[in-house]
Amino acid sequence: MIEITIMAENTERKTLKEREQMSDLERLRHSCAHVMASAIARLWPDAEFAYGPPVENGFYYDVDLKHRITPEDFPKIEKEMKAVVKANQTFEKELLSRADAMALAKSGRLGSLAERDTPSRFKIDLLNDIPEDEEISIYKNGDFWDLCAGPHVGRTGNCKAHKIMSVASAFYKGDADNPQLQRVYGTCFKNRTLLDEHLEQLEEAKKRDHRRIGKDLKLFHIDEAVGQGLILWLPNGAIIRQELQNFIGEQLNRQGYQQVFTPHIGKLDLYRTSGHFPFYSDSQFPPVIERDALNQLADEGCACGELSNRLNDGTIDGFLLKPMNCPHHIKIFQSQHHSYRDMPVRLAEFGTVYRWEQSGELNGMTRVRGFTQDDAHLFCIEDQVQEEIAGCLELVKIVLDTLGMNDYRVRIGLRDPASDKYVGDPANWDRAEAALRQAAEGLGRPFTEEQGEAAFYGPKIDFVVKDVIGREWQLGTVQVDYNLPERFGLSYIGSDNKPHTPVMIHRAPFGSMERFVGVLIEHFAGKFPTWLAPEQVRILPISEKFLDYACEVEAELKTKGVRASVDRNNEKVGAKIRLAQLAKVSYMLVIGEREQESKQISIRHRDRGDEGSMDVSTFTNRIVEEIQSRSL
RNA sequence: GCUCUUGUAGCUCAGAGGUAGAGCACUUCCUUGGUAAGGAAGAGGUCAUGGGUUCAAUUCCCAUCAAGAGCUCCA
Structure with missing residues (x-):
């Protein structure tokens, strides 16, 4: 048993008022969490419960328990839950003093069916979190008493349509320094029909999983021998990526960008200047060391820790796999003199970057260790910032509109005033945050502002979408940066013939090609619009006798680029x-x-079915038009 | 990174302490067909890797690697 001496602070706590606003469904689910806890307490009397809230698609309850709950236990738990539901116990609320509540917790009576030798550790901790002026209540259903602010439904009989979904582990209060608990997930609906509907939706969602479809349609492959989180684009996936890049390329030309190419590595000094190294070295691949330096170190019998120190203090040099493209683009900007007449300078590159994500974070194409950003950096004069941000947001919108992705949210990521991970002058931050807020307002779409979501060098606007299992992914991003230009000493000559520091905007409408294609696979469930489809047309001769004619048709389509x-x-x-x-x-x-007789073809569309027959040229024109217009 | 679960043929998965099975895909043959599966035969695996227990391990145990779920993280 792990002793909890210091519990990490619970950062967000619902006020009683907020709790009262719980929807009916949330109330039901929260009550069902109590039903489940009653069942678990009946099966394993040593269960110690922590926290059991409703969540988006159901509820969970965190529990510490000697027995490891596995999916095989679910039917057992559900059987007990059924008994609790059938007993139709009343949820009784009881107000009590802090001292009385604490006495109950100390006698192990909270989150349990009876008194016991062990105190209700988590309940004691939760009690201590309750502000002085707030009322303290417990809820009882049958013998199961729990510290709980409620609210609940009337009776356990209301929680009929429930199901245990999964079990995983979670740190108490989400803090890795706290003990790990077993988190049992369940869901509950008003009635059986709604529950079944929900379960069907989950099944459907699974079928859309980009990892599943990516394998079936041969889009990408991840190979152990290459490494975790490193994507191998198969020919079919490469077609999709290429089409997307062509699409972006057209937009870049239209908006006056210049295309550049840069290498995958850079000297450590470059990243010392940018602030990436050694500050963020935990999230980078370890440096690549020059051969001479390595030999010298070997001769000296240098230990690993010493090596790391010397890299950090700069007494030996090395290269870093680039975690970002900006330093390279900054160097391109710096390689030329710039007049205010040249501004803004917009440098774009499909730049591949490498980041050391924790192994548990990796996920198919959506969270990887090497990825290609559709990156660009705009170097502009202060009073151009607003317009350039607007241009970037327009680009993101064009991209998402073209692909029919309307289900996203816009988030402004601000710095967390309490954190010291940010570089630069707070005044610059204030200006940048104001500029972004103003641009977001011009977007005509609701947006949220979230503290602590900024990049380390500046605030940003993110476009966030959800994947099939409800996980949110940041795709397109626009970031304003007053800091890197200062760190690198960038300048342009103004109309006053004096040097001025430009402002940088970082932006990537797709974010990364890997993540974007991953999300796109799920968005289309593998049924890509024709312009993106790896295979646009398949010709099906009814027998070998018509092979020659089939090949003629194929040739005609291919000459038109289909x-x-x-x-x-x-x-x-x-x-x-x-x-x-x-x-x-x-x-x-x-x-x-x-x-063959009529020199025609019969058309069957993937979704629309049999579409009758027409001349080959008519069809060719039609599909070429469909591809060029990038219609959905 | 942490907790739990998983790793058997190209794919989806059965299986048992005594050196392996199905369906699909693949190859060949028969069949020459009209809008979601024609038939037959054949080929395929050091049962993730490395240790240990045992007369015997792919099966039990441990470690490593990888995957999945969740948590933590994400410049």
């Missing part, structure tokens, strides 16, 4: 169609005797 192929398998059309459907090919062209 991705088409002929299915030469010795199978019946039914089977060929099935395979093409599973491969999510946009169009299937069925070719048999009728088509």
